[in-house]
Amino acid sequence: MSEILRYDNISIQYGYNTAVEDITFSIKEGEILGIVGESGSGKSTIIKAAMGLLGPGANVSSGDILYKDKSLLNLSKKEQLKINGPLLGMIFQFAGSSFCPVRKVGAQLYEAMRAHADVTKEEFVTKVNELLDKLGFTDNERILESYPSELSGGMQQRVGVVAAMLLNPKILLADEPTSAMDVTIQRQAVEEMLRVRDTFNTSIIIVTHNIGVVNAMADRILVLKDGRIVEMGDTKQIINDPSEEYTKKLMAAVPRIKK
Amino acid sequence: MEQILEVDKLNCIFNKGKKREVTALKSVSFSLGKGECLGIIGESGSGKSTVARIVTRLLSATNGSVMLEGDDLNNISKKELYKKIQMVFQTPVESFNPRLRIGVSVAESLKNAGYSTSETKERVANLLEECGLTSDYANRFPHELSGGECQRAAIARALAISPDILICDEATSSLDVTVQKEIIALLDNIRKAKGEDISIIFISHDIALVQAFCDRVIVMNKGEIVEMGDTDEVIKNPKDEYTKKLIASVL
Ligand SMILES: Nc1ncnc2c1ncn2[C@@H]1O[C@H](COP(=O)(O)OP(=O)(O)OP(=O)(O)O)[C@@H](O)[C@H]1O
Ligand SMILES: Nc1ncnc2c1ncn2[C@@H]1O[C@H](COP(=O)(O)OP(=O)(O)OP(=O)(O)O)[C@@H](O)[C@H]1O
Ligand SMILES: [Mg+2]
Ligand SMILES: [Mg+2]
Numbered sequence: 001m002s003e004i005l006r007y008d009n010i011s012i013q014y015g016y017n018t019a020v021e022d023i024t025f026s027i028k029e030g031e032i033l034g035i036v037g038e039s040g041s042g043k044s045t046i047i048k049a050a051m052g053l054l055g056p057g058a059n060v061s062s063g064d065i066l067y068k069d070k071s072l073l074n075l076s077k078k079e080q081l082k083i084n085g086p087l088l089g090m091i092f093q094f095a096g097s098s099f100c101p102v103r104k105v106g107a108q109l110y111e112a113m114r115a116h117a118d119v120t121k122e123e124f125v126t127k128v129n130e131l132l133d134k135l136g137f138t139d140n141e142r143i144l145e146s147y148p149s150e151l152s153g154g155m156q157q158r159v160g161v162v163a164a165m166l167l168n169p170k171i172l173l174a175d176e177p178t179s180a181m182d183v184t185i186q187r188q189a190v191e192e193m194l195r196v197r198d199t200f201n202t203s204i205i206i207v208t209h210n211i212g213v214v215n216a217m218a219d220r221i222l223v224l225k226d227g228r229i230v231e232m233g234d235t236k237q238i239i240n241d242p243s244e245e246y247t248k249k250l251m252a253a254v255p256r257i258k259k
Numbered sequence: 260m261e262q263i264l265e266v267d268k269l270n271c272i273f274n275k276g277k278k279r280e281v282t283a284l285k286s287v288s289f290s291l292g293k294g295e296c297l298g299i300i301g302e303s304g305s306g307k308s309t310v311a312r313i314v315t316r317l318l319s320a321t322n323g324s325v326m327l328e329g330d331d332l333n334n335i336s337k338k339e340l341y342k343k344i345q346m347v348f349q350t351p352v353e354s355f356n357p358r359l360r361i362g363v364s365v366a367e368s369l370k371n372a373g374y375s376t377s378e379t380k381e382r383v384a385n386l387l388e389e390c391g392l393t394s395d396y397a398n399r400f401p402h403e404l405s406g407g408e409c410q411r412a413a414i415a416r417a418l419a420i421s422p423d424i425l426i427c428d429e430a431t432s433s434l435d436v437t438v439q440k441e442i443i444a445l446l447d448n449i450r451k452a453k454g455e456d457i458s459i460i461f462i463s464h465d466i467a468l469v470q471a472f473c474d475r476v477i478v479m480n481k482g483e484i485v486e487m488g489d490t491d492e493v494i495k496n497p498k499d500e501y502t503k504k505l506i507a508s509v510l
Contacts, residue, residue: 014403039407039438057403093406093433094352136303145279153349153429154303154464176406179432180349182303182464183508190510209407209435212510253436255467257509259495 001028004203005050005171009063012045012054019045020227023063027171030201032193034218034235036208036250041224043207044093047173049073051090052080067171085116089169091177093207095160099148105159106144113166124166131162134192136185153180161189165196172196174206178213190216211254215239223247260292263424263458264314269323271309271482283309284320285482291424294455298469298490299462300505301479307462308349311428314460315346327424342372345422347430349462351410355401361387362397365416372420386415391441406433414442418449426460431468443472466509470494478502 006026012019020042027033035043048054050065050072065072067087075083084090092098099108110124119127132140135158148156157180164172172193178186190213196202208214214221214235221238223230223246231244242248271284284306291297299307312318314325316337325332327343345368348354355364362383369379384394390411401409410433417425425446431439450457463469469476469490476493478486478501486499497503 037435039411039433039435040405044405055402094350096350097353139281142279142281150273150279152304152308158303176433180303180429180464182301182505183466183510184505185303186464187508187510209433209439210510211436216510250435250437253440255436255439255465255471257467257470257494257506258491 001030003027004029004068005205006066007046007050007063008066010046010049010060010065011062012042012049013059013061014057018227019058020224023229025222025229025232027203027205029170029203030197031220032197032204032206032218034206034208034214034221035224036211036214036221037224037230038226038246039209042227043224044175046224047090047175047205047207050173051084051088053090081115085112085167085169087170089164089167089172091160091164091172091174093175093179095180096148096151096153096156098160098163099156101148103147104144105146105148105151109144109159109163109166112163116167127166128162131165131192132158134188135161136188154182154185157181158185158189161192165192168196168200168202170202172202172204174204174208176208177206178208178210186210186213193217211239211251223250260295261455262290263293263328264291265326266290266310266314267324267326269310269313269320269325271306271313271318272321275321282482284313284323287323287479287482287484289477289484289487291458291460293458294450294453295475296450296459296461296473298473298476299460299479300464300466300469300476301485302481302501302505303464305479306482307479308428311346311426311460311462315344315426316340338371341368342420343422344424344426345417345420346426347410347413347417347428349428349432351406351413351433352401354413355409357401359400360397361399361401361404361412364401365397365412365419368416368420382419383415386419387412389418389445390415391438407435407438410434411438411442421453421457423456424458424460426462428462429464430461432464439468443468446472466494466506478505 003026007023010023011021129140178189218235221235222232225246230246267288269284269287272282274280313320365383366379473490476490480501486502
């Protein structure tokens, strides 16, 4: 397994505030890395940085993000368009706001796919239906005919997962991809992401507050607090035998069903 | 127990007659007792947020009625209603006006309730701190917050005027488990302090959290209530097939 994405000493500020500092990690082809940690600790910032989506208020003050040997920082708009989608797929923390509010879901998905791949309408329809089925939809036609605001929170999120997966990216950056799903559909989404990894050797970075989800998916876990890496290691070790105080506190706070 | 809210046979159909017509609610009835915490769990798309939006009059039901302390909801002005009911929305970022600073949004209900400027400022600062933020977040714009920070600001906004009914629609879904624990402790403290004077509807996909926090639970599937009862009872001995499947799916 060779390395596909590397964060080298990354520090990022918003104005005078440092959001993340000295972030170094890498991920291999076909590997799944979970990122967990405190709300506001910089998880979304870290994954947006690779996509060039930080916005004008942010500044990467040191370090580099490398896809194989190519820096992903300071790319031209044109280069970014070629990379975002087919190489790096993103599932946004709030899927609803990543869609255009006045255009139907189906048209938006078709357009996004066509911008990167030479597909006919029929090929699109087959692929999108396959994915919608996998994510537990039973009324695909209505979903594609709807405007984003006509879908429930969890439905929007599932459409966001579909949008990222349509292009079959080499690396999937998933920011809280299951937070609005009921547990039955969450399980299906987790299975689908694992299937994609097993079939296409996709690398996945999954940010989640759900320890059950990282446990089911990740090979390794990175724990973040106050913009710094607290601890990084094999999933089993981090969950069952964490070394840092913060990780222990985090694992102890996980609510569990009493049967 | 005295009821504060009575929801009777709500039906809700969207886009009637169009190709994308959908029945979001089918004869949904339940009541909320004074001082009670009622959980709603269920399938994505089963109508949970629709119920919340009807109860807060952001949406009209196709038919059915909602009574607040014996009065038909339609006969209460929205201004009066929002002094009694507050909601934490499922998508926190979209629920804030992007052009207003967080502090202004959190303070809105206070201004309507007649707080002075200095009282308002102090209350906003306290609320933000109670929700695990610092008071300087009042000066930020919504897009300058992380997902979970925005959600905590939304909780602060809903608590500002001490509502009689608080509706939490996935209100902790963007929080890590330690912050979530603090927010639940905050809500628990408010319940202890206010007793019968605060009733909560708590919509969540986190079944363990619902079990720990709610007295009763409603399970929804495809627009209908499929099961309702004491939380522990429903989770330990689910009767409905869908509820069984749901509980068995927890990772
Ligand atoms: N546009 C911005 N301007 C200023 N500060 C920002 C901006 N975006 C994020 N921040 C700050 O940077 C820090 C990291 O934010 P980030 O969104 O990466 O956190 P996160 O780990 O994803 O949190 P959550 O789990 O709550 O989504 C937070 O303290 C946040 O307030
Ligand atoms: N404004 C609207 N226009 C058309 N359809 C809508 C509208 N709002 C909701 N719906 C539909 O009503 C159904 C119920 O949606 P609702 O948002 O109540 O679900 P939910 O139980 O909250 O789901 P989730 O857990 O995913 O948030 C869904 O099929 C949704 O597509
Ligand atoms: Mg985030
Ligand atoms: Mg909802």
